[in-house]
Amino acid sequence: MHLGFLLLRPMTLGVRGVALDAENRVLLVKHGYTPGWHFPGGGVEPGETCERALAREMEEEACVVVEPPLRLHGLFHNANMSPRDHVAVYVARHFRIAGERQPDREILAARFFPLDALPTETTRATRARLAEILDGAPLSPTW
Numbered sequence: 001m002h003l004g005f006l007l008l009r010p011m012t013l014g015v016r017g018v019a020l021d022a023e024n025r026v027l028l029v030k031h032g033y034t035p036g037w038h039f040p041g042g043g044v045e046p047g048e049t050c051e052r053a054l055a056r057e058m059e060e061e062a063c064v065v066v067e068p069p070l071r072l073h074g075l076f077h078n079a080n081m082s083p084r085d086h087v088a089v090y091v092a093r094h095f096r097i098a099g100e101r102q103p104d105r106e107i108l109a110a111r112f113f114p115l116d117a118l119p120t121e122t123t124r125a126t127r128a129r130l131a132e133i134l135d136g137a138p139l140s141p142t143w
Contacts, residue, residue, distance in 0.1 A: 017066065
């Protein structure tokens with residue numbers, strides 16, 4: 001019965017990382033498969049913690065190695081992706097850049113932007129999370 005429940009009602013879980021550097025810049029990535037600039041992140045694999053998934057995704061998408069502590073900002077329902085999708089957002093203030101991310105089909109670009117000079121294509125959800133984290137805007141339950 002439990003297996004049937006999992007097959008009929010699977011929930012998906014993703015993570016996104018808000019990496020803020022000492023110069024008050026934020027790391028954003030541009031994907032090849034969806035428009036806009038986003039926080040780096042991706043899906044949590046079976047048996048993987050959210051923190052481990054975030055560390056893996058940050059390194060894969062931006063060559064950024066996160067270091068503890070990570071701070072959980074919130075958990076958001078992402079109905080844009082599916083009615084069962086949720087995204088855990090973490091703030092990373094401690095990290096090191098392991099190299100320069102070369103563009104490919106998945107990630108077209110990864111770079112840091114000053115908070116007052118975000119690209120015009122920065123997504124609404126990305127801007128909303130930054131306002132919550134940095135400006136004290138009310139936390140939304142939705143992505």
